[in-house]
Amino acid sequence: MSRFSLEGAIEWTNYWITQRSGVVIALFLVLTLVFAGGLGDIELDEGTEGFAEDVPAQQALEDVNQQFEPPFEDDQPTTQLIQRGDNVVTQEEMVRMLTLQQRLEDDPTVRVEDSSSFAETIALSIDPTAETPGEQADAIEAATRGEVRETVRTTIEEQPEVEGLLSDDVNAQDPSASATIVTVTHTERGDPGGDLDRIDHIVDSVGGDVIVFGQGVFENEFEAVIGDSLALVIPVVVVLILGFLIFAFRDPFDLLLGLVALAMTIVWTFGFTGLAGIPFSEMLIAVPPLLLAIGVDFGIHAVNRYREERTGDRSPGEAMSIATHQLLVAFFIVTGTTVIGFGANMVSDLPPIQEFGVVASVGVVFTFLIFGVFMPAAKVAMDRAREGRPIPAFGSSPLGSEDSILGRVLPAGAIVGRKAPMAILVVALLVTAGGGLSATNVDTTFDDEDFLPPDEEPGYLEYLPESVQPQEYTITATLNYLEENFASGDDDQVTIYVEGPLRHDYALESINRAGQDPPPSIVTEDGEAQSESIIDVIETQAENDPEFAALVERNDLNDNGVPDRNLEEIYDALLASESGDQASQYITDDRRSTQVMYSVEADADDEQVTEDINELADDYRLDATPTGEIVVFQEVSDLILDSAIESLILALVFTAVFLLVIYYVLEGHFALGIANLVPIVVSVALLAGSMPILGIPFNVLTGTILPISIGVGVAYSVHITHRFIDEYNVTADAYESLLTTLRGTGGALTASMLTTFGGAGSLMLALTPILGQFGVLMTISVVYSYLMAIVVLPPTLLVWARYFG
Structure with a gap:
């Protein structure tokens, strides 16, 4: 896209916002009604099953459960x-x-x-x-x-x-x-x-x-915890955002307009979710607070920038045209980078994470349209209607004016950066390296407990009105009680699902030999893996049936108790015997599938068990797939880590390319994109390095935080960079341009940081651990991104101006 075509698109959009605002408002209200129709189609998807859908070990486990049912049992x-x-x-x-x-x-x-x-x-x-x-x-x-x-x-x-x-x-x-x-x-x-x-x-x-x-x-409690978490989080988000909007807008009309735009954002996003048939999982509880925070960010910037232009007695149309001419570009850049951050999670192999990336990305685009087009049009229409009427003006001054507290504090980054810009950048480099080193110690987990409500109710619940009190949950307490008071069973066993022609002479010998001298986490007995398989059923039947024992002996060429020829005859005789029901637990009627269950050391960690059982499976001559809860959960954990790394790399690369291209198109300087990335890289490294210090692992939700932090964090840098360039093009003085930027845009940036902080922090009230941990990381990410934008970005821009400006 050339600068000319971009200018044309902005002018066209400005025309509809300022000259045809009524048509824009009507169109957006109609679309809101359309998306509202999808809210009734939303289905809940609770629990952990969706995360393991495409995991090979889970598919093997489903095959095992389907093909090898214990005798006299069904799926009742x-x-x-x-x-x-x-x-x-x-x-x-x-x-x-x-x-x-x-x-x-x-x-x-x-x-x-x-x-x-x-x-x-x-x-x-x-x-x-x-x-x-x-x-x-x-x-x-x-x-x-x-x-x-x-x-x-x-x-x-x-x-x-x-x-x-x-x-x-x-x-x-x-x-x-x-x-x-x-x-x-x-x-x-x-x-x-x-x-x-x-x-x-x-x-x-x-x-x-x-x-x-x-x-x-x-099922009852998994479903209820989603509703209860939303009932706790959303009101807190609304109250916090309402408070921040009152502080930022100081005008009831602007406040009402902001709330309407926020409501439209949620209706559009989750109406789309219902229309698209995407189930509402616990992960999607994180989306509303994030979108509300981003929407408030856009709204504060739009109103604040508009008010700056209104101070010169310009008409609403003229002031909004100037404001949106700058903000639409900034909003577009922020939307692009934020969509990249959320959308990077779509490369995950786990369906719920993919769906989270889709819904969040679409929601960000909707937020851009509503706050970048609808809200300015509605603001122009509203202010025109207020002109000439006896309506109080209320607060209309922009945040961060020169005489305000923010106006005196925010330029500190430029003041310090002017004296020693390179020193600050060297310190930022060292901090980034330290954060990256600490991040190598982050754990990765996947467990039912991540999705379960707490064992004991959080203390803050007793202060809530009875009407919003969540139901009493028993799952976690009961599971803990069972684990503490009853001997564990399945947790100490893994299964290898074997597929292939079990009629071949080598089939049973292959199973038997694989268990010789197994890896260390497999329980052994006389040097052999302790297992349960069709071989055990054959041995038991041979001990109790002389005729069957003779049949086995005739077909056991190496005299080790395992038949290695005429296996079809062996299977027929076994299934026709009194052990037939037991044998059907281990071999299918078509003689093409069997399961072998191995006991594993109770104190062995899941990663070691999974590694060892995969090594053992490699010794099979037939197609062997390790499975069982231990293996499934470990494979999902591995996918979470892989997804986190892949999505982080993807987000960084695409964000860098996007910024390089967009700033070249807008300003003719690739280097501005690199300058924009510097504070983001520092904040992401700090965030990743903070996780092991806080004891927060990568799980299905926190594993998405790094690319998201890039998308959300870029917003702070983009708003400052874009405003700085506009000022710099006029004054040609980098330092004065930074002072003006930090006082004006910095004030709006501070307000939007507080709203995002509050919105993301509200997730800590949710009843599931993964949402609380995600809320902690999002609030930290927001603070890091904000601080880096006002501390690290100013000296970076000064260095850019010195060498490229």
Whole structure:
């Protein structure tokens, strides 16, 4: 785009803003109605599932879950009842639990198909004919206390598998346990967790300390935490922004106009989200505060610059034409760099991060249109309507005038920079290097806990009105309780999903050899990996069936217990035997897929486990894919780090190119783009270096912060640089131009920094850790960008003027 065509575009836009403002206002209001229609189409997407959609380990895990179901089980939803107390294996407590099970099964709204518990096992040991939970409760109640205690003792000793139903503090000699888990299976229709309110009511009717836990609770609370977080964050953002607007505008008419523009920004952005079919995830909670802050930034600059021009008794049209002639260019540059910053996240391999980048980028473009075109047009129309009418003028002076406090403080960067510009730039270089060095220690995480509400409610909630109090959350507390009181299971196991022709003679030998001398995090037994596979089922059946043992021996050429020929015959005989149901957990009917589950050291970190299981999988002759929660979460963590680095590099490169090109087009100087980047690079390095110091890792949301900080931070530098160039072209005095810029634009910059600070800081009130951490980093990023723009940028521009001006 040449400067001539850019000038033409600005003049054309100015014509519509100043001469046809009514048409512009009508058009934007119509578009607002169109986008408002999409708000009703927004769907919620809670939880972590969306982040792992395209991860190979997750796809393998889905295949495993689909193809290898345990015998007699299906995908019926379940709810867990966690009974707690001084001793849950007493006669009274087991009767209480069985009574609860019976009441749940009797209630048609809960849709219970079956339930199982430790109390049921004890009751059947006492009376094998007791079929229902009610009959089982009667059997325990009819027995003597001594008989019940002895049955509990012998059951724990002789059936160690039932210990998984009891807490880790179980004592078999003096029968006691502080907690037990009851599993309730529902029919497939209806809510996955059954009617939760009804279950809670039945639990209360029985008494005792029982926690209701399961998929229904998860879905209910995951969905509620999004609404509750928005209910906490948005009002705070509105109040803060309202306060800043009052301070910046000091005019109720301008304040009302600013609020209308902000509301339009949100309606346009999330109306687009609904129309585009993009689900609203927890990540998108961060978008409204950011857009509101950016919108206020634009609004303050527009009104402040307009007021500067109105001081000379110019008409509203003339003043706005001069103001927008400069601001539209600055807004365009800021919008371009901010879109690059947000949009860089679209290169991520994680769909929710891509969607976050899309929604935020589109929202920034909408913000530019509303605050760059609609608001100036509405301001012109409003001020024309106020002329000649007995309406008070209110506050109309610009922020940062020479006599104000800001006007005396803000030029400090230029004053100090004039004396030793190169020294300040050397210090900035050293600070950048230090921040980059510190950033190498940033951790990367991905965990359910990032999305869960807090274990304990934050203290500030008690001061909120009851109408906005969030619901009571139990997920995190329950998960912590289970982790602390019950032996872990799946967390200590990973799976290798094997695909290929399992009929080939080498198939089972390949699986067996892969487990020889495994990597260190894999649990071993006699030098071999401790695993569960179709080989174990073959060995078990051979021990109990002489005829099958003979078949295996005839086809075991190296006499190691693993058949290596005629495998089709082996599989047919195995599946037809009493071990057939167990074998179906490990091999598919078409003999093309199998799973091998390996035990891993409980104290090994996820990264080491994932690295080791990948190494083990490489030893398979067939196509082997490691999977399991440990592997899936680690792969997502790796993708988060890769995305953070890729998007940062992409944002830096594209922002640099954009600034170089735009400043060459506008001013004929590539070097201005480089000068604009200097404070941004320093602030990004400082931000990345602050993360390990604050103990904040890269997660799915904080991993987007670095490119976003480039986009948001460039705004501060662009406004100062662009205003400086306009002044410098008139005065040819770099120092005086900087003083004028920092007093005028610097005042608006300070106000916009405070609004962005408040908007981003409000995210710290959200109920999920990732949003709070993102809020912390955004507020730090805003402060760094602002300080670098008024401290590092002035000496940079003075150096530019000395060598290139």
